Amino acid sequence: MRFRDIRLDDLLRNKASFLGLVIIGILAFTAIAADFIAPYDPNKIELDEKLKPPSSEHIFGTDQLGRDQLSRVIHGTQTTFKLSLIIVTITASFGVFIGITAGYFGGFIDEILMRLIDVLLAFPSIILALVIIGSLGPGILNTVIAISLVGWLYYARVARASTLSIKEKEYIEGARAMGCSEMYICTHYILPNCLPPIIVLVTLNMGGVILTIASLGFLGLGAQPPTPEWGTMLNEGREFLRDCPWLSVVPGALIMISVLAFNFIGDGLRDILDPRQQVIK
């Protein structure tokens, strides 16, 4: 199974992943066009308009500082998607780099890197992220650093496993016989061939990253106010949970929906890419 074999219509045929794609499509559009579609400035404080229930003027109501909840949610989508894309890019590329290095060269390097990963995997990742943020201080940049530092481990493992099997293939022998440098072999033969499982991991991981960002925001360690971010909004709304439930329900539902959508796509991709299931098709 090669990367180029992933065809969009396969993905669309699977209803769950189709739904996932549609949701992510809408959310991604919202994130990109946030500045144009948000009806109000998300940080504009109108104290006289505070805690208004949903109405035609403010579809999701207003928060305790009179900011339009819909605009905040839209900009929150942007914050969350931007952060999770950055984090996943960093972790996936670093993890794959480490994984291929360890798998291809083996021996001492492999031993050291894998034992390091074993040690890091022994900690629950959210605790490790909390510790890192605790020492760096809260903020968006530090959230990215903390989640990236703990997020690359699985990518490295998967990439190493693929590399171990790929490097024994005959075409690698062939490339070596033709005098290709090791760098060339890694980037042109091994990397493309170990991408499919990584792609699945990326989509599944997106959901996890969104949850981690929201958890850190909820604990007050992620995005700092007034930055609109789902987890932070959830926390701000908690104080008014019983009197103004829309403040927490809307960002909470969005977190759930986006995580669910990414998981649907991830599941769909895994089904397509799983060689054992090709037979049935």
Place this chain on the structure above:
Amino acid sequence: MKKINFTGVFVILILAVLISCVAFSGCTESPDAPDTSENNVEKGNSDKNTQQELIIGHPWNLKSVDPGLSGSNLNNFRVSEGLISISPDYKLLPTIADSWEYVENSTWRFYLNKNVEFHDGSKVTANDVKTALDRSMKLNPELQGRLNIKELKVVDDSTVDIITNTVDASLPGKMAYGAAGIYKNNEGPEGTISTPIGTGPFKFVSYDKATDTLKLAKNENYRDGAPKLDSVVIIFGIGEPNTREMAVEKGEIDFTTEPTLGSTKRLESDKNLNVIIHPLCQGYKLKFGDVSKAPYDDVRVRKAIAYAIDRQKIVDNILLGRAIVSNGIGITPGIEWRNNNLTGYAYDVQKAKGLLEEAGWKDTDGDGIVDKEGQKFKITLYTWPQRPALPPLAQATQSMLKDIGIDSEVRIMEWDAISDRKNEWGMITVAGGDACMMIPDPSYYIEGNFYSEKNDYNYRNPNVDALIMKGRTIFDKEERYDAYREVQRIVCDEDCAQVHIAYHYHMVVTDKNVKNYIPNPAHHDYSINKDMYIE
């Protein structure tokens, strides 16, 4: 091929909603201490007239019942008492001490009330006073630092001399400090007290560490008559305001404090509850990181910030009526030594902009942010998350400062981490819970905030220091208070050392049958009264 169809998706969604419903209702129904609430129901039904039990839900943890460590809690729940106590109208009341006078050479003499008995029936002697205070000061360095006591001397059975390190006119007020309660020293072999014996209207019965629950019973022999309540149960550590609120609504507890900010209207309209909102000697303010350094070394900048805050809007919309506007000093109206003639800083954006411009801060590049010598006025507002009103307050401040061209960033972190950042350029702390009556004496608030040696933001004014020294060493009450009033005028109207925003109003929610609760604004955050009863 494994396929998840739409039906499956909907089943999952419905399940998720159901689970969250169950979890939510679970929260409301699971009592924090099942045994006590059951007791309440049983007692309430069987012998309503004979058994009066008050159940209190308290936000903080108790940690210890040793009066040397938890003196303030035991004082507020009326197990122990101090030599002196403070009345709701801020007067010093003789309690264990009948009277007191300044003798000479930094010595205060306290004459004890001969009728005061401990819960075990023994009389309180001068020796007990000395033992208790010596022990508390040894265990609690914070108390030792505040009391400024060199030594206690027993003169006779009912007279004790307290000798201070320096001449100190503020000592009587300090004796009303919650942590300076008097108790019987019955410490066990490991040096801790597990069954505190005090002199108050309620006796210690038991403390369960696992549920953080303290049980008290009435002291039949209390010198001013036995209390009406038979017993009091205090469930400590219900930190989440939503939980306390629901517990009192469902009748699991009879009395609690500080529910969520937005709940006032709903709770007030609940026929089964009483809502009491009363002043508490605490406030909200902006505290500059360092007033000896730019940009706050210029008093015009400090005043500009003070004028830029629309306090009425903050009180109405963020503190949601649980506060009143303060234009000047953090001493609650009604306190005797407060200077009531301060001009203060009423909201005035034009004046604020003018002051900034006078100080050289102008918007030269047209981006809406003022700058001076190439430096933009970009600052950080720090605050902490434990008080729910603070993060929104910080954000409102941010938007108000923006109106006069000051750009700011809000950062929410733990209190300890904030105090490490005092040296950052333009650092401001948005503070709440700023107490001015912890010790009922003007020196407590004024020295802590404005005395050169004690304040932590480099505020130095020799005139203020001289007046504070005067306040410490003269014993005529009016003359002394005048010195402190003059300090307030200087630090507020002349120097604008801090920007005070609002005085806090405390909210207590009780079952409608709980009667006779008299709030005491000088107690942090509340205390129970001897004469409370359940109808």
